[in-house]
Amino acid sequence: MSVISAPLAERMRPQTLNEYQYQEHLIGKGAPICRMVESGNIASMIFWGPPGTGKTTLAEIIAKESEREYFTLSAVSSGVKEVREVIEQAKKQNLFSGKSPILFIDEIHRFNKSQQDSLLQAVEKGWIILIGATTENPSFEVVSALLSRCQVYVLYSLDRKALSELLHRAIAEDQILSKKKIIIEEEEALMQYSSGDARKLLNGLDLVVQQFKDGDEIRVTNERVKKVIQENIALYDKDGEEHYNVISAFIKSIRGSDPNAAVYWLARMLDGGEDIKFIARRMVILASEDIGMANPTALILANSAFQAVAVIGVPESRIILSQCAVYLATSAKSNASYSAIESALAYVKQTGNLPVPLHLRNAPTQLMKNLGYHSGYQYAHSYAGNFAYQEYLPEEASNQSFYIPGNNPKENKLREYLKSLWGEKYEF
Numbered sequence: 032m033s034v035i036s037a038p039l040a041e042r043m044r045p046q047t048l049n050e051y052q053y054q055e056h057l058i059g060k061g062a063p064i065c066r067m068v069e070s071g072n073i074a075s076m077i078f079w080g081p082p083g084t085g086k087t088t089l090a091e092i093i094a095k096e097s098e099r100e101y102f103t104l105s106a107v108s109s110g111v112k113e114v115r116e117v118i119e120q121a122k123k124q125n126l127f128s129g130k131s132p133i134l135f136i137d138e139i140h141r142f143n144k145s146q147q148d149s150l151l152q153a154v155e156k157g158w159i160i161l162i163g164a165t166t167e168n169p170s171f172e173v174v175s176a177l178l179s180r181c182q183v184y185v186l187y188s189l190d191r192k193a194l195s196e197l198l199h200r201a202i203a204e205d206q207i208l209s210k211k212k213i214i215i216e217e218e219e220a221l222m223q224y225s226s227g228d229a230r231k232l233l234n235g236l237d238l239v240v241q242q243f244k245d246g247d248e249i250r251v252t253n254e255r256v257k258k259v260i261q262e263n264i265a266l267y268d269k270d271g272e273e274h275y276n277v278i279s280a281f282i283k284s285i286r287g288s289d290p291n292a293a294v295y296w297l298a299r300m301l302d303g304g305e306d307i308k309f310i311a312r313r314m315v316i317l318a319s320e321d322i323g324m325a326n327p328t329a330l331i332l333a334n335s336a337f338q339a340v341a342v343i344g345v346p347e348s349r350i351i352l353s354q355c356a357v358y359l360a361t362s363a364k365s366n367a368s369y370s371a372i373e374s375a376l377a378y379v380k381q382t383g384n385l386p387v388p389l390h391l392r393n394a395p396t397q398l399m400k401n402l403g404y405h406s407g408y409q410y411a412h413s414y415a416g417n418f419a420y421q422e423y424l425p426e427e428a429s430n431q432s433f434y435i436p437g438n439n440p441k442e443n444k445l446r447e448y449l450k451s452l453w454g455e456k457y458e459f
Contacts (some may be wrong), residue, residue: 080186083228188227365437
């Protein structure tokens with residue numbers, strides 16, 4: 032494809048690290064990618080971020096500036112066979128150049144476990160440097176063995192200011208657009224259409240420009256953009272905010288027990304094309320973090336909703352997501368379980384590894400028995416009510432309270448139950 036016939040987003044694609052913009056936390060002075068390229072020591076990594084944030088471009092620049100052979104695969108169309116073929120080529124290339132080639136895999140989250148496993152040895156042996164790109168959370172979509180061998184870097188959607196800068200820079204610098212008389216009267220429709228995606232922004236502008244004849248004055252307005260793009264621009268990212276802001280509003284609405292607002296933000300996400308698994312996953316977390324012991328069934332329902340939407344897909348999953356959102360919003364709330372683990376983790380970091388009390392230790396050998404392991408332990412089921420009063424915390428931590436029941440019907444009963452067992456130890 033010639034440069035002239037290439038889409039605007041391709042023509043504006045940065046060629047060097049100096050030209051690459053808007054991900055300063057990765058490529059700015061002293062940032063991790065910048066340091067890697069400067070040192071020449073490139074590690075395997077995964078780029079996680081929304082579409083149009085420069086994942087593919089950054090991988091190409093790293094390969095170019097580190098002077099490494101560059102192989103690329105798409106997880107949509109490639110399988111284990113293609114992966115192994117590229118690895119064999121990479122091994123041969125490594126013998127000649129002494130530098131491990133870079134293998135870039137787009138949408139790596141679409142690889143199944145066996146496909147991901149086929150990369151492990153090559154990454155471990157250094158035959159290839161893997162750079163994966165994904166729009167999905169790698170913690171859920173990339174196998175742990177591969178994830179442990181890669182550094183994860185997050186790329187963020189462009190905010191409104193960055194999108195506007197890019198828009199005007201394209202008009203001024205592109206070899207085709209710079210020769211035209213383009214006047215941006217309104218940007219809102221382009222901003223909404225792009226939703227933080229630089230590629231969509233530039234190609235949307237290109238579509239509008241192509242409707243005019245050479246020599247025409249081109250005035251870009253919201254009405255013209257909507258007419259050309261011919262789609263209903265969802266107000267999912269109205270103010271140029273990243274989609275994380277909408278999911279935040281959704282979560283806060285559920286936490287605040289407002290089912291109307293929860294369903295509204297859910298509709299905004301669905302209309303904007305948000306991943307239904309992402310929405311369901313966040314509700315699973317909320318069910319434990321914000322509802323917890325106030326209604327333990329919430330976690331079960333949220334997890335069932337997550338499994339259901341994964342099987343059913345769109346558009347029917349909207350009904351399941353709505354039911355789950357309404358249920359969670361109307362449930363009693365408690366963050367006591369969340370606060371408990373946060374408090375316990377903070378205490379562990381402060382005090383380190385306190386010794387396990389001897390009576391709680393197993394004693395599989397005679398030496399351990401002689402040292403007092405397991406001595407004095409009271410087996411709860413041997414006592415009335417299946418309870419024996421004894422200390423389960425390290426001596427230094429015996430006065431600590433991590434779980435404090437919330438003020439709701441379920442946990443109020445739980446508070447009384449704990450008090451009946453432990454007396455003052457569980458006085459809240």
